[in-house]
Amino acid sequence: MAEMLINQTMSTTKRTHFQVPSLPAFRTMNYRRNYVKILNSLNGSVQIEEASRNLKVAYQGAPGAYSEFAAKTACPESVTIPCRAVINVISAIETGRADLAILAVESTMEGTAVRNYDLLLQRDLCIVQEINLFVQYCLLAMPGVTKSELKRVISHPMALAHCGRSLAELGLDHEAVDDTAGAVELLLSNRMLDTAAIASTRAAALYGLDVLAHGLQDESWNVTRFLILSKNNPKIAKKRKIRVKTSMVVAHHSGTLDVLLKVLSTFSSRKISLTKLEVNSSIDNNGPVKVLDAHEGGSVKEYPSVLYVDFEGSIDDQKVKDAIAELSKLPVYVRILGCYSADPTIYGLQ
Numbered sequence: 240m241a242e243m244l245i246n247q248t249m250s251t252t253k254r255t256h257f258q259v260p261s262l263p264a265f266r267t268m269n270y271r272r273n274y275v276k277i278l279n280s281l282n283g284s285v286q287i288e289e290a291s292r293n294l295k296v297a298y299q300g301a302p303g304a305y306s307e308f309a310a311k312t313a314c315p316e317s318v319t320i321p322c323r324a325v326i327n328v329i330s331a332i333e334t335g336r337a338d339l340a341i342l343a344v345e346s347t348m349e350g351t352a353v354r355n356y357d358l359l360l361q362r363d364l365c366i367v368q369e370i371n372l373f374v375q376y377c378l379l380a381m382p383g384v385t386k387s388e389l390k391r392v393i394s395h396p397m398a399l400a401h402c403g404r405s406l407a408e409l410g411l412d413h414e415a416v417d418d419t420a421g422a423v424e425l426l427l428s429n430r431m432l433d434t435a436a437i438a439s440t441r442a443a444a445l446y447g448l449d450v451l452a453h454g455l456q457d458e459s460w461n462v463t464r465f466l467i468l469s470k471n472n473p474k475i476a477k478k479r480k481i482r483v484k485t486s487m488v489v490a491h492h493s494g495t496l497d498v499l500l501k502v503l504s505t506f507s508s509r510k511i512s513l514t515k516l517e518v519n520s521s522i523d524n525n526g527p528v529k530v531l532d533a534h535e536g537g538s539v540k541e542y543p544s545v546l547y548v549d550f551e552g553s554i555d556d557q558k559v560k561d562a563i564a565e566l567s568k569l570p571v572y573v574r575i576l577g578c579y580s581a582d583p584t585i586y587g588l589q
């Protein structure tokens with residue numbers, strides 16, 4: 240039933256023209272189902288799209304969540320499986336209830352979602368694709384409710400963080416719940432007339448709520464990066480000219496600055512472009528960072544500091560192999576998290 244509703248909403252949601260401010264790469268807007276391609280680019284997601292028929296993709300949230308939209312965008316023919324918490328998303332894939340899982344790992348406004356990223360380090364999963372979603376938030380309320388009747392707002396913590404200024408201006412208290420669509424469900428099931436939810440227009444249409452305000456995010460440019468994860472490592476289709484990206488973690492016990500400099504010099508000397516380089520240390524984390532060592536029977540080891548490193552290129556490229564070999568000479572543990580098709584398109588949804 241939920242699936243039917245989603246499909247209905249996907250085909251009936253009003254198409255929206257985005258005003259994308261001062262984007263040099265901005266070209267045209269192409270409609271594809273109910274989403275808008277904001278940046279025209281190589282279609283790197285073609286691999287999973289073609290193979291996605293009947294694949295089950297687990298996501299965190301209720302139907303109508305942004306993660307579900309990201310999953311449907313990357314794998315249009317897939318069946319999406321709602322999960323309450325991120326840990327349930329991971330176990331869905333580990334137990335075989337789902338073929339793939341999708342996680343939000345960073346946003347332009349908040350940076351890396353460290354808890355989700357760290358979960359990825361602790362499990363034997365690999366990244367098979369990334370997808371970027373342009374996220375706009377709306378204020379949703381029960382039909383007929385006006386702004387002046389509202390006392391508080393509920394939503395996913397990331398959505399609340401992205402709308403902090405707008406919420407302060409509205410003078411509303413806020414409370415975090417599991418996900419944006421879950422917030423909408425909560426309003427509806429408890430007939431909450433003094434509470435609004437921050438969610439998408441798609442969630443409003445799906446649950447029949449009123450949209451009281453659009454574009455609630457504090458910055459107009461708000462893109463969330465999602466990763467699609469699999470238990471197995473599917474081979475990258477070599478015959479296609481797709482943009483390939485690799486993610487890895489460099490875990491170590493030695494000086495972070497030395498390792499950071501070594502990573503920079505190893506990649507820059509081979510002209511490999513880094514797309515992410517970030518330190519996560521026990522100081523930020525309130526404890527050591529746990530990393531699964533896939534080589535040694537899957538034991539989880541603790542490190543005072545790790546580097547998240549993403550770069551353009553495949554692990555099959557000779558210069559990438561050389562770079563990894565050079566890094567591996569250091570007293571560090573290097574784990575490849577995935578080598579995947581990187582779709583540079585930014586998909587949009589209000």
Ligand SMILES: O=C(O)C(=O)Cc1ccccc1
Nearest residue numbers: 304305306343395418419463
């Ligand atoms: O709560 C949701 O709808 C999610 O999918 C998580 C999320 C929240 C805010 C931006 C992107 C993803």
